[in-house]
Amino acid sequence: MNEVDLIALAITIGRGAAWVIVFVALAQSAIYVFQLIAAAIALASRPPVARSAVLWHRYSEVAPPIALIVPAFNEQANVVESVRSLMALEYPNxxxxxxxxxxxxxxxxxxxxxxxxxxxxxxxxAKLEHEEIRGIYSAPSSDRLIVVDKFNGGKADAQNAGINVSRAPLFCIIDGDSVLEADALIRAAQPYIEDPIRTVxxxxxxxxxxxxxxxxxxxTQIRLPNKILPLFQVVEYLRAFLMARLAWSHINTLMLxxxxxxxxxxxxxxxxxxxxxxxxGEDLDIVIKLHRYMIDNKRRYRIVFIPEPVCWTEAPESLAxxxxxxxxWQRGALEAFFRYRHMALNPRxxxxxxxGFGQMLIVDVLGPIAEVIGYFLVPLxxxxxxxDTDFLLAYTALVFVFGVFVSVASLVLEEVEIRRFPRARDLAVLTAAAVLENFGYRQLNNFWRIKGYWQYIRSENDWGEMTRTGFTPKD
Structure with missing residues (x-):
């Protein structure tokens, strides 16, 4: 093969790679459009949201017992405040x-x-395996609080220990750095009360x-983060929960x-x-296992997302x-996809x-690689x-302009239906963040996801230190 043929082959391969990158970007865009439409339909078609007092009057006598399981590793900054909030929840049992x-x-x-x-x-x-429990503690003044002290085994291991020690028919996993709103339990329990057979x-x-x-x-006072990284994460969480999870829940295909x-x-x-x-990704893993178990056993079931029960959590404030x-998160998504690959694109x-698995394939498996390669290959x-220039402009619009559209549309859904940010200034700041996150922050996220890819390939299993700064107290 002469030099001219090699150049022609390289050009053909380059163009083919560029079209593959564009195809993946188009597939991701189609998924996001579907999520927006499905989420909007779900929000528009649901009945009016009942006030907490109405829910309490309606369900307090039939609400099933719940065990709130709080896995905690190095959570001294927030764990006491979190437990206090949990001890004061509005739920009967x-x-x-x-x-x-x-x-x-x-x-x-x-x-x-x-x-x-x-x-x-x-x-x-001990129905589930976990590391040895060293001791169990309780408060003499209340039988509502139990603390299990065990040897370190990771978050999944701690959750299994909590499930074993619990006695209620329902359990709720709460991070040790999180705070639930007072009516979160009664709202989360509502699907179990109204559809106790199918809801899992x-x-x-x-x-x-x-x-x-x-x-x-x-x-007691909702304020936007005063640092740029947590502010970008506010937009991300709106997109992930109000748009994506509500959409997949609407068609009973919620994977996480x-x-x-x-x-x-x-x-x-x-x-x-x-x-x-x-x-x-233990949270993704158990949901996939539940889907598989219920389908294999030919049981009708529901895995539901509802937007009203709110859990407040501390977001990382440093790049590290x-x-x-x-x-x-990326490593967890890859682990789950390939661990249950027999389910992927399987009509059974x-x-x-x-x-569900098609979305994981496009967004989690192919998406990060295609986007990062595209950042360099298409301009080159x-x-x-x-x-040609038209191809470059079309790709740029697909990556940046459409990203802005999805972020802002998620914010619009939040304002129309949920309205957790009542001040006009907050909405203006969030709108600016929804635009700016697509120019640098999103790209940085994809590089971090490639890092997760590399960790998965190398079978790394390090959880990583999650440094907490603590909640902002009342002045």
Missing amino acids: YEVLVVNDGSKDDTLQCLIDAFGLEPVERAYE AVGGTIRIVNNSVVDNGRV VSGAFGMFRRREAVAVGGYTKGSA VLSRQRAR YGRVGIL LWLLGVL
């Missing part, structure tokens, strides 16, 4: 079960001091608490219930083996911590196999004259 997963800081001692905990004996059946899992909304005022375990706030029926969770130990989190698993091919 629940217990708070904190699992100290071998913390290296003073998480356990902070809990003992704050709530006057003492060692107790509590019988439980329910997810709620996660919101960023950075710079909001927390007083005695309650978010957030590990920061998710409610499950204990019987089915135990039946699928609980959380997969060592998984970087955020990069570790996003790399871990219906919409979950075709649409244009400079070399392989691609």
